[in-house]
Amino acid sequence: MTPPPAMSVADTMRPPPEPPDSKINEDLLRIMYHRISPGYLLLLGATILSVVAAGGTWVYQVYIGLGIAGYTHPVFWGAYLITFVFWVGIAHAGTLISAILYLFRAKWRNAINRGAEAMTVFAVLTAAQFLGIHVGRMWKSYFILPYPNQRGLWTNFKSPLEWDTFAISTYATIAIVFLFIGLIPDFAVARDRAKGIRKLAYTALSLGWQGTSRQWKSHTRSVLHLSGLATPLVLSVHSVISWDFAMSLVPGWHATIFAPYFVAGAIFSGFSMVLTFFIPLRRIYGLEEYITDYHFDNIARFILLTGWIVTYGYASEYFVAWYSTVEPEQTSFWLRAFGPYWFSTWVMLTCNCIVPQIFWFKWARTTPWILFTVATLVNIGMWFERYVIIITGLSREYEPAVWGIYTPTWAELTLFAGSFGFFAMLFLLSIKVLPIIAITEVKELAIHEKAHGGAH
């Protein structure tokens, strides 16, 4: 009998069969492919409706003029500016979680950073619209950009409003870049599993990512460098916005505490918004394994900490007003608490200073409905904080002869509600097209845990 020909080692090797996909991929991609429920459609419909209502109101305002916004002497900064500052504040948690916690190697950020980064982008986009809405003649907004023109006229770089333009546009750009860079490997995961039009889209968005060592090395360095750049940026953006106020001489605004106090307030409200969106997301898509009570506990601790910084800010404002012996300053702060806008001040103090104290207790930091309630109240409180600063400041300046009362009109309230609709609409749409939990980062932790027998 003739023996079979000798086989080389290579001949014995055949491509191994493809194993089933990893659990993490299946769990996290499932959010995108989850059946669209009637509840989802109803929510999406409601958000779209509010956006349409806001759009219609804005068109009407363009036609009629800013008068429908209730802007009248002496208050020419109203609900639009309040809402602008509010949304810029909301944008801060995303960059904080992504950049600052990344630099501190806080691995607990991994499951929530993507959603928070997306929220940052959506919040900045929402905020930016209010700058245009506030100026009334939105189509002239480009005047604030330094562009060559026949009159040889340039913008005034000494104006805090000009700084705002640079700060917000830089923040929006960096937030988008940060989000996109983080998404590239996850788009590749989605690409490898998608079919049809999704496959085409994710193939384009993943830029041919294969996870080679060179690609990962560049990627980690890019995230590191962007974190290094974004960390001072996140602290600067709300500082710059606070200088819109602090550089003026309006009683109650001209304070050096404004920058740190605004930044802390922004992080405070940003983290609250993260909770507002992540608690239902976890519940609806069954993500308890990825977004754990540990995440919520840490976020609640941040809220408690920043809540105390904000409280310190309020206290120091009152102390400085008293200590300064400047009468308009003292009057301004007296009127905040006991004047015509007392309601907003007490809502602010209750929601921002008292309510978060429940987070001293661990059971409160890990009970979803308490977290959700506190987060909602904090967001209400933070909107009122900006209301108090802007409205009480402008309506009661130095001369009693020019004092006035401001009340938001239906148009402002519609646009305010529309901003929430716009933000929520983008979030709802994004969970269907973006991996809203950073798949590769979650995987990194999981594989390390497996390698070390769950020692991490």
Place this chain on the structure above:
Amino acid sequence: MPSLRGIYDFPGPVAEAATKLKNRGFSDLEIYAPCAFPELDSVLDEKPSGVRAWTLIGGLIGVVTGFSVAIWMALDWPIVVGGKPFASIPPYVVIGFELTILFGGLATLVGLLVVGGLPYGTFGQTDKAYSTRFSADEIGLVVSCAERDVAEVDALLRATAAKEVDLVEA
């Protein structure tokens, strides 16, 4: 030249295998990983990533642009305010800072694309050695070697806890 592909579950053994292969003179190596592992970061390339140069140069261009644009425009369109200098540096720090971040961030993105070789290939194309297993939770180590070295490489990969070894079709 044949390429062997070892498939691993954990990054530690991949780093060990790649180091051994490099020490034995196999230089044509590639690792495919589902996520970033610090263990694998410098195994194939010990040099610092070129992305840092992009970030630095972008940031420097940004700071120079920020200050020079603000100063030049202030001098080109002077606003007379009670004897104050037309171009005053302190307020321009904000513009300089913001543009440092903006240009630095955008340059970092370009750096990632250039240094990371992205976008890769033509639309939808991937390496022959790439498998969707590497975007799941497995790690691939691919070695190109001469025909006569196949057995040695195969043995080395298996000895370093590769759970599967196969030949990548050319």
